[in-house]
Amino acid sequence: MSGDKARDAVGDYRYGFHDPENATIRFDKGLSEKVVRDISELKGEPEWMTSIRVKAYHRFMEMPMPTWGNCDMLNQIDFDSVTYFLRSSKGTENNWDEVPEDIKNTFDRLGIPDAEQKWLGGVTAQYESEAVYHSIREDLEEQGVLFLDMDSGLKQYPEIVKKYFCSVVPASDNKFSALNTAVWSGGSFIYVPKGVHVEMPVQAYFRINAKNMGQFERTLIIADEGSSIHYVEGCTAPTYSTESLHSAVVELIAMDGAKIRYSTVQNWSANVYNLVTKRGVAHSNATIEWVDGNIGSKLTMKYPAVLLRGEGAHAEVISVAYAGKGQHQDAGAKVHHLAPNTTSNILSKSISKNGGRSSYRGMLQVSPKAHSCRSKVVCDALMLDADSQSDTYPTMEVGNSSADLEHEASVSKVSNNQLFYLMSRGHSEEEAMGMIVNGFFEPFTRELPMEYAVELNRLLELEMEGAIG
Amino acid sequence: MGDEVLSIDGLHVSVDGTEIIKGLSLTINLGEIHAIMGRNGSGKSTLANAIMGHPAYEITSGEIKFRGTPLDEMEVFERARAGMFLSFQYPSSIPGVQVGTFLRKSVSAVRGENAPSARDFRKELKGHMEALGMDKSFLGRYVNDGFSGGEKKRLEILQMLLLNPCLALLDETDSGLDIDALRVVSDGINSITPTAGSLVITHYERLLELVKPDFVHVMIDGRIVKTGNADLAGELEAKGYDWLEA
Numbered sequence A: 001m002s003g004d005k006a007r008d009a010v011g012d013y014r015y016g017f018h019d020p021e022n023a024t025i026r027f028d029k030g031l032s033e034k035v036v037r038d039i040s041e042l043k044g045e046p047e048w049m050t051s052i053r054v055k056a057y058h059r060f061m062e063m064p065m066p067t068w069g070n071c072d073m074l075n076q077i078d079f080d081s082v083t084y085f086l087r088s089s090k091g092t093e094n095n096w097d098e099v100p101e102d103i104k105n106t107f108d109r110l111g112i113p114d115a116e117q118k119w120l121g122g123v124t125a126q127y128e129s130e131a132v133y134h135s136i137r138e139d140l141e142e143q144g145v146l147f148l149d150m151d152s153g154l155k156q157y158p159e160i161v162k163k164y165f166c167s168v169v170p171a172s173d174n175k176f177s178a179l180n181t182a183v184w185s186g187g188s189f190i191y192v193p194k195g196v197h198v199e200m201p202v203q204a205y206f207r208i209n210a211k212n213m214g215q216f217e218r219t220l221i222i223a224d225e226g227s228s229i230h231y232v233e234g235c236t237a238p239t240y241s242t243e244s245l246h247s248a249v250v251e252l253i254a255m256d257g258a259k260i261r262y263s264t265v266q267n268w269s270a271n272v273y274n275l276v277t278k279r280g281v282a283h284s285n286a287t288i289e290w291v292d293g294n295i296g297s298k299l300t301m302k303y304p305a306v307l308l309r310g311e312g313a314h315a316e317v318i319s320v321a322y323a324g325k326g327q328h329q330d331a332g333a334k335v336h337h338l339a340p341n342t343t344s345n346i347l348s349k350s351i352s353k354n355g356g357r358s359s360y361r362g363m364l365q366v367s368p369k370a371h372s373c374r375s376k377v378v379c380d381a382l383m384l385d386a387d388s389q390s391d392t393y394p395t396m397e398v399g400n401s402s403a404d405l406e407h408e409a410s411v412s413k414v415s416n417n418q419l420f421y422l423m424s425r426g427h428s429e430e431e432a433m434g435m436i437v438n439g440f441f442e443p444f445t446r447e448l449p450m451e452y453a454v455e456l457n458r459l460l461e462l463e464m465e466g467a468i469g
Numbered sequence B: 001m002g003d004e005v006l007s008i009d010g011l012h013v014s015v016d017g018t019e020i021i022k023g024l025s026l027t028i029n030l031g032e033i034h035a036i037m038g039r040n041g042s043g044k045s046t047l048a049n050a051i052m053g054h055p056a057y058e059i060t061s062g063e064i065k066f067r068g069t070p071l072d073e074m075e076v077f078e079r080a081r082a083g084m085f086l087s088f089q090y091p092s093s094i095p096g097v098q099v100g101t102f103l104r105k106s107v108s109a110v111r112g113e114n115a116p117s118a119r120d121f122r123k124e125l126k127g128h129m130e131a132l133g134m135d136k137s138f139l140g141r142y143v144n145d146g147f148s149g150g151e152k153k154r155l156e157i158l159q160m161l162l163l164n165p166c167l168a169l170l171d172e173t174d175s176g177l178d179i180d181a182l183r184v185v186s187d188g189i190n191s192i193t194p195t196a197g198s199l200v201i202t203h204y205e206r207l208l209e210l211v212k213p214d215f216v217h218v219m220i221d222g223r224i225v226k227t228g229n230a231d232l233a234g235e236l237e238a239k240g241y242d243w244l245e246a
């Protein structure tokens, strides 16, 4: 019982099924200014949005690839073979029965309509480039909560979108934010009015079905003074031998005293590049929490960020990454303390197995005028075998000496004594490994809605087992 | 043979190439309690771990049988499911895994089809925990994580009671226990005895006054050098081990 059997087991990906493609509109592969303009025209967007897109397209073309993360994998991306826009449904329905049959079946298999009935305040389901289903509970609507897919948000509330779009993540922030700004489609638009607390989480589910697809959703969440919301997103895709690209931008704005929690369980198939920019601004006494789980994808590069702009603001980033065979999870967190008395907690946990690689990349910045800030960063890595890799790249820029900063990092292995202990209680080696792995992620899992937590635990157990139907 | 729970014949065990158990034979029948005493480092835990199947302990010769079945054919978890239980001298902590969940999963793994319903399990659990003086807040804690020495031992005994083994190997379960807990441990051992055999490793006579072993074995340098009845424990407590050395 060396642990080899359990460690070598490669989990099957149970969301790897795909449906026939029934595109109503499909753009030719490849990117050009014309593609960008066509997307905008097709959507009937205002001129200012078209011009943001076109500028962003040129920025994308000029900007070099990041020189960190995983350059080998990044340079393998063939932008010319990506489909940048694919419409698979006439429109966004608010009744599942109106959603095209095969697409509805997909979401049924993913358990979305069921979850909606049980525990969600609203749901958006995006299939390829656009939302195919959308709903919000009436009571939330009555309180003035806006929850729409981003395309509808732009149509119905252009002044809000115009004010905040690119205000947190400028198009030129990085190559992939430029790409997203040029070709974005779908995503969520949320506005929570002053003092309104949205008690039940709202969920967005992103599904890529077509081969070589590029999904570029754009999400904007504004929580007005003293309000709160919990947004949950999930993502899956079929397993193809060729790559798909998912490059989203998420912007959060938490006004004075507001709270936004954004939870993700990313479970893309192992052929998806997941290159996402997520950033929030927290004003006075506001809180932004990123709860970010990365289980799938080929390469993920994602560092949820918070700008603590107002006095007393707080950031919480809890992330886990699981890197199996052929996967690289390059994830982390960035927190910028820009105002006095701001606080942050970062907890990052990663597991590498079967030659997978996980990296923690973090940035903690305290600006000179931000006195009396506190921050704690904890990074724990668990290695399941000797071929796997884990590395950390923490950066700190501290401009104010009154800051109280803590940083802890650990790398550990599953010990034979732990496995033996669990096995002596009747658990097979795979089950024992599953328990240890789930235990390691527990500080993350307990922050998720129960249904997601159960699903995540099951997923990881299957990863350890490697045999399921 | 019908009553033979454990039989060990000519056992040699090595760790990292060093021989620790150097020819040991022992038979435990149903209803018997055997005690093993011996100096630190004499090989007592090595014996217990080898019986349960720890991968670091290599059996170089000899044979161990559990109820007639040679153990080299059984994986560790199969031994547990077949009714073998080891109470660890140093139980591992499993961060993030809650005691309650762990116990429930272990009971259903070991007792299989005969596992109690959720309701009966809770009742059973509550009864044992009260007897052991364990607060129910333990169920929400992580397995052995940050537990005191005595708390770890209590959790081991709680598991023994829930898993209801037919062979109990207890490696210094009495160490670090207060007198009340010691009584619960001995009650526990006594309660399973009619349907089980036990191997109790201890340094102290006090436990043996409560569980009344049928045999006391003295282990020196990987061998059993003397076997006697319960009185031998008192003699060892008084005289130490020197007089037994060749």
Ligand SMILES: Nc1ncnc2c1ncn2[C@@H]1O[C@H](COP(=O)(O)OP(=O)(O)OP(=O)(O)O)[C@@H](O)[C@H]1O
Pocket (backbone or CB within 6 Å): B015, B016, B020, B038, B039, B040, B041, B042, B043, B044, B045, B046, B047, B056, B089
């Ligand atoms: N995993 C291991 N790796 C290296 N050496 C070991 C290992 N396990 C046991 N040993 C060695 O084997 C010898 C016997 O150890 P063992 O733990 O069996 O003693 P013990 O009789 O249980 O002692 P104690 O009364 O202190 O618990 C010791 O010298 C110990 O250092």
Ligand SMILES: [Mg+2]
Pocket (backbone or CB within 6 Å): B044, B045, B046, B089, B171, B172
């Ligand atoms: Mg010992």
